[in-house]
Amino acid sequence: MPADHHDIVYPSAVPFILLHLAAFAAIWTGVSAASLTLCAGLYVLRMFAVTGGYHRYFSHRAFATSRGFQFVLACLAQSTAQKSVLWWASKHRHHHRHSDTPEDVHSPRHTGFVYSHLGWLFARKHDEADLTSVADLTRYPELRWLHAHENAPAVALAALCLVVGGWQGLVVGFVWSTILLWHATFCINSLAHVAGTRRYVTGDDSRNNWLLAIATMGEGWHNNHHAFQSSARQGFRWWQVDPTYYILKGLALAGIVRALKQPPQAVVRGEQRLGAKVVHRTAEQLAARFSAERIVQALRTACSERELSALRHALSEAATGVLHPHLPSRAALMAEARTLYARTPSLEDIVERAHQMVLAAVRHRLSTASG
Known part of the structure; x- marks a missing residue:
C-alpha cells in the first residue's frame, strides 16, 4: 500500500x-x-x-x-x-x-x-x-x-x-x-x-x-x-x-x-491547439519514457571525463541544440510521440518541451555526479 x-x-x-x-x-x-x-x-x-x-x-x-x-x-x-x-x-x-x-x-x-x-x-x-x-x-x-x-x-x-x-x-x-x-x-x-x-x-x-x-x-x-x-x-x-x-x-x-x-x-476533429497545462503534462509523460539515469550511465561508459565536462558545458549553454549519439534527438522523441498520442496541432510543442525536459534532467544528473 x-x-x-x-x-x-x-x-x-x-x-x-x-x-x-x-x-x-x-x-x-x-x-x-x-x-x-x-x-x-x-x-x-x-x-x-x-x-x-x-x-x-x-x-x-x-x-x-x-x-x-x-x-x-x-x-x-x-x-x-x-x-x-x-x-x-x-x-x-x-x-x-x-x-x-x-x-x-x-x-x-x-x-x-x-x-x-x-x-x-x-x-x-x-x-x-x-x-x-x-x-x-x-x-x-x-x-x-x-x-x-x-x-x-x-x-x-x-x-x-x-x-x-x-x-x-x-x-x-x-x-x-x-x-x-x-x-x-x-x-x-x-x-x-x-x-x-x-x-x-x-x-x-x-x-x-x-x-x-x-x-x-x-x-x-x-x-x-x-x-x-x-x-x-x-x-x-x-x-x-x-x-x-x-x-x-x-x-x-x-x-x-x-x-x-x-x-x-x-x-x-482534434484540430484545436492545446493549452499550456496540457502541453506541459503531456511533455512530462513523453520525457518520462527517456530515462535520464540510463542515458547518463551510457554517457559515463562511452565518454571520458573531459568529454563529459564538455558535454555538461554544452548542455548548460544550449538546452536543445546539443547533438550526441547517446542523447535522444528531437526526432526520436517525435517518433515516440506519434506512437503514443493522437494527432494534434500541438505535437511539435509537446515534443519540444519534452526534449528540453530530458536534456535538463541529463544535465542535472551529470552536474550532480561531477559534484
Missing part, C-alpha cells in the same frame, strides 16, 4: 460494507419481477441524476436550468448516497485541475486501482468539501441544507421503497440499485483511466470505454470529456451512445433545461 494511504479511516467504511452485506438479504426476501423493475428504474433515474446532475450540471455547468429543477437534481443525486452535491462537485473539480498528477484525489497511476476506485472515499483528507471551489453553488441555501443533511434523500428513498415494495422493495429495489450505482460511478474514476482508447491528447490517462458508456449512460466517453469538460454531450460521434445527453435534449425541448453546451468542431 502506498505511503499516503495510511490515513484511511476504516470505521467510515462500515456503512459501505454493511450495505453490501444487506444485498444478501434477498436470500430471505426473495426476488420478484416487480422488485427487479424497481431496481432497474431506480438505477436509470439516479444514474441520470449522477451523470446529468452531479457531473455535467453541478461540476461542469454544462447547461442551465431553473432553481427548482436544480434542487430536484440535487435531491435525486444525493439519494445515491454519494455524499452531498457540494462535496461531489468540489472533489470532481479538484480532479480535473490535477488529473493523474500526484495531487489527484483518485488517480490509478499514482495511488493504485483499488484506492482510486473506492479507497480514497474513506481517507480523512477527503472528508471535507472545499467549499471555495464551489462558490457558485454555496450561494443557494437549499444546497447548503442538503450538504448539512447529505444522507436525508437516501434515507427518504429507502423508506419509500420499503413502503411501496416491502422488504423486496428495500433490498432489491433500493440496496441493489445503490450498490450498482456506486461501482458504475467509481469505475469512471478507476477503470476509465486504465482501460480504453484515447482519441484526444488531454495530458492525463483518461480513456473512452464503450462498455462503461453503456453502464453509466454516456460517462464512459471519458477521454472525450477530458478534451472538452463543459460539454453537455460526451459522446462526440454519432455512434458514441450517450443516453444522458438524449435525456437532456428531451428536457430542453420541454423547456426544463436550456443552453446545452456543445464541443466546438475543432475539438471534435
